[in-house]
Amino acid sequence: MVHFTSEEKAAVASLWAKVNVEAVGGESLARLLIVYPWTQRFFDSFGNLHSESAIMGNPKVKAHGKKVLNSFGNAIKHMDDLKGTFADLSELHCDKLHVDPENFRLLGNMILIVLATHFSKEFTPQMQATWQKLTNAMANALAHKYH
């Protein structure tokens, strides 16, 4: 189980408090679809994903990005039990959605990049290390129930 120190938890909370979940969620998901285009296969129902501007402006991408990041925010309140927190979502992504868990790591990296673009001052090396640890742990938790 991943252990987060109290300093790491405080650092995550301090940055998270400034995050506009709708904007960062939408942008992170959009960047995933643009930078790793094969991920678009999971979102065939989303309509126009034919260009970067179409993806960035797509309302379904924004809405789903917000949903994903809200879930992320919920997990931040349970950093000592990410596997438990993500158990149902892990089963869903395996049994119903058939998403390769590698994509969770890629999305985690997109979130870091979006945070870096929005928070140049706050995103110190220590902050980056803590968030990398968190997104890795979340990706592992989401993969935990795969079979």
Next chain:
Amino acid sequence: MLTAEEKTSVTALFGKVKVDEVGGEALGRLLVVYPWTQRFFEHFGDLSTADAVMGNPQVKAHGKKVLESFSDGLKHLDDLKGAFAKLSELHCDKLHVDPENFRLLGNVLVVVLARRFGGEFTPELQASFQKVVTGVANALAHRYH
């Protein structure tokens, strides 16, 4: 690998990069975020804290060297394997660096560019740079045996 437009946009953004600062920051962040990478730099002195790493003059100097090499690579985007052939042999035969670390450094560089350029680091630029760092990592691994 990259279209003409992608090459132009990557070169234009990289032209604004302060190679000595960004190189040092990227290498420093690699050592902080992925601490096992410090094993390659034990002779660099104090790497005991994030501040020590980021302020370490040998880290800065080596980061600059690495990014200058990357800059050279950008002039040979159509033949990265050729451009990095000797460095690939060096990293395999002499330095014994696991090629996975090239991918990690490439990803850290993308984060550093994102931080420094903010909104200017558009999704399209990110996609192009991701292709470049992946290409460079693959080129550096190409001579491994």
